[in-house]
Amino acid sequence: MIGTKFTKDDLACENDVQKRKRAADTFKRLSKIFPDAKIALNYDSPVQLAVAVILSAQCTDKKVNEVTASLFKKYKTVKHFASADQKIFEMEIKSTGFYRAKAKNIIAMAKLVESKFGGQFPKTMAEAVTLPGVARKSANVILGNAYGVVDGIAVDTHVMRISQRLGVTKFSDPVKIEKDLMKLFPKSWWFKFTYLIIEHGRNICEAKKPRCSICPLNNICPSAFNLPNWR
Numbered sequence: 001m002i003g004t005k006f007t008k009d010d011l012a013c014e015n016d017v018q019k020r021k022r023a024a025d026t027f028k029r030l031s032k033i034f035p036d037a038k039i040a041l042n043y044d045s046p047v048q049l050a051v052a053v054i055l056s057a058q059c060t061d062k063k064v065n066e067v068t069a070s071l072f073k074k075y076k077t078v079k080h081f082a083s084a085d086q087k088i089f090e091m092e093i094k095s096t097g098f099y100r101a102k103a104k105n106i107i108a109m110a111k112l113v114e115s116k117f118g119g120q121f122p123k124t125m126a127e128a129v130t131l132p133g134v135a136r137k138s139a140n141v142i143l144g145n146a147y148g149v150v151d152g153i154a155v156d157t158h159v160m161r162i163s164q165r166l167g168v169t170k171f172s173d174p175v176k177i178e179k180d181l182m183k184l185f186p187k188s189w190w191f192k193f194t195y196l197i198i199e200h201g202r203n204i205c206e207a208k209k210p211r212c213s214i215c216p217l218n219n220i221c222p223s224a225f226n227l228p229n230w231r
């Protein structure tokens, strides 16, 4: 099945074994071209990472790093964030967008980490997702990078879009996409997969105009042959 042309018809009759083989090929090819794929956010502690992740909603990692370069000099510990003045904090993070909601969530998150978790960002998914501003995707990013705890696959906008284009999920709900991906890959690949796909999405399979003609996946991706306007 995997050859010079992989079409949506091929996809329709692909079985689970073939899909896993294609997923493994995808992982290996992307690992070759993006061997250093990793998180782009800067941080010095789990709570700073949690703050950076909350700030990154609807904002680029580059902008978040610009803002946190000075923010993290002032706010280093959970206590610092928990006792931040909301109005001042809002102004300090304003350029990341949605600053009122983000400031509120960050301060509330830090207060809860202090009162409920003894000042240390929790190490389990069940606990992390109880914090304001921390949903499953963010928790996957924080736990994986801060503690090496891998509970699932972080599904951001790149992972969502590219998983659909590759035909490895038919869902648009991130939690359902995550479940599909977790079935396809061995657990030891889950953490790396997110960062490989993010690099791929930034450099090749861009949202508006995927560069299928130079894509290393173009003979195992059904979208390469069905959306000619993209090329």
Ligand code: SF4
Binding pocket: 162, 165, 166, 204, 205, 206, 210, 211, 212, 213, 215, 216, 217, 218, 221, 222, 223, 224
């Ligand atoms: S072939 Fe095109 S649509 Fe498929 S992964 Fe590559 S760039 Fe994206």
